[in-house]
Every structure is written in C-alpha cells, then in structure tokens.
Amino acid sequence: MKRQPLRVGFDLDGVLLYNPARIVRPIIVFLKKYLLKRDLDKFYYPKNRLEKIFWFILHKSSLWPSPGIKELVKLVKQKKINAYVVSARYELLEKDFTRWINIIDPNKDFSGYFYNNKNDQPYLFKEKMIKKLKLDIYVEDNWDIVYYLKLKMKNEKLKIFWIYNILDQYIKHQYKFSSLKEVVKKL
Ligand SMILES: [Mg+2]
Numbered sequence: 172m173k174r175q176p177l178r179v180g181f182d183l184d185g186v187l188l189y190n191p192a193r194i195v196r197p198i199i200v201f202l203k204k205y206l207l208k209r210d211l212d213k214f215y216y217p218k219n220r221l222e223k224i225f226w227f228i229l230h231k232s233s234l235w236p237s238p239g240i241k242e243l244v245k246l247v248k249q250k251k252i253n254a255y256v257v258s259a260r261y262e263l264l265e266k267d268f269t270r271w272i273n274i275i276d277p278n279k280d281f282s283g284y285f286y287n288n289k290n291d292q293p294y295l296f297k298e299k300m301i302k303k304l305k306l307d308i309y310v311e312d313n314w315d316i317v318y319y320l321k322l323k324m325k326n327e328k329l330k331i332f333w334i335y336n337i338l339d340q341y342i343k344h345q346y347k348f349s350s351l352k353e354v355v356k357k358l
Contacts, residue, residue, distance in 0.1 A: 185312035259293030
C-alpha cells in the first residue's frame with residue numbers, strides 16, 4: 172500500500188515567517204522597562220524615531236519568509252507532505268495574513284490556510300485545528316504553546332516540532348530544531 176503523505180501544519184509567525192524580534196526580544200524587554208519607568212505611563216506610545224523602530228519590530232515583526240521556504244514548497248510539490256498553515260493571528264490581521272500566504276505559496280500548492288477568525292485563545296485554536304485536520308506533525312515556535320499541546324494531546328499520534336530561540340535553547344523537547352531549514356531536512 173502506498174504511504175499517504177504526512178499531514179504537516181505550520182505556524183506562520185516565527186515559523187514560516189522569520190521574526191527578528193526573536194533575537195532582539197531581550198533588548199526590547201529592557202527598553203520597554205526603561206521607557207515605561209521614564210514615562211510613568213502604562214499605555215506607552217513611541218515618540219522619537221528610535222522608539223518607533225523598536226515598536227515596529229515588536230508589533231509587526233514578521234518581516235520576511237524564513238530561509239527554508241523554497242525547500243518546503245518543493246516537498247509539497249513532490250507530494251511528500253501535505254502542508255497546512257495554522258496561524259493564531261486574529262481576524263484583524265486577515266489582510267496581512269493573505270498577503271503573506273501569496274508570498275509564501277504563490278502557486279497554492281499547500282492544502283489549506285487557517286487563521287483564528289473567531290478570535291479564540293491561540294492555544295485552543297491550534298488544538299482545535301490540529302484535531303480537525305488530523306495532523307501528523309505541527310511546527311510551532313512558541314514554547315508555551317508547544318508545552319500546552321504536548322500535555323493536552325499526549326495520547327494522540329501528533330508530533331510537535333519546536334523551533335526554539337537562543338533564550339529557550341536549554342529546554343528539553345524530543346523534536347527540537349534551530350530553524351525551519353532543519354525542520355524541512357527532517358521531513
Ligand atoms: Mg509563532
């Protein structure tokens with residue numbers, strides 16, 4: 172019997188899209204603390220140019236497709252995997268979501284694209300979609316979500332591939348990768 176292609180789900184931000192904030196986050200955390208202290212204003216709004224740049228990086232920080240996307244699309248074209256985008260982005264980011272999908276997968280080789288149009292909690296949305304799509308693998312960068320899915324879905328066949336960042340690199344997990352490129356090599 173011919174083996175069915177693996178059903179693989181991908182998070183968007185931080186997985187299919189490269190997110191520089193993953194690296195500069197410690198700097199931002201520091202800056203935010205410093206700025207908040209100075210302003211004594213919880214609802215801080217960026218004032219000068221530098222502050223605006225940091226704010227942009229923090230809030231709209233997926234700036235380009237991750238290295239490894241081309242290799243991933245190749246796997247899909249070769250029918251080695253069925254790929255799904257499952258992003259917990261809220262409804263208000265729909266336009267940006269569609270724009271990125273067109274950049275990542277211009278020929279629509281992926282099997283489906285899903286974002287969080289009912290504005291559920293991100294981890295609940297992902298759990299629901301993983302079950303619905305009967306995914307074999309889900310690729311995620313956020314450790315909190317990986318941890319939740321690991322606990323909630325430990326009786327399912329699901330494998331969670333985790334793309335870690337420098338700060339989380341000492342956390343133990345069975346399927347742990349430094350980048351999308353490494354994930355694609357494993358698929
Ligand atoms: Mg993410």
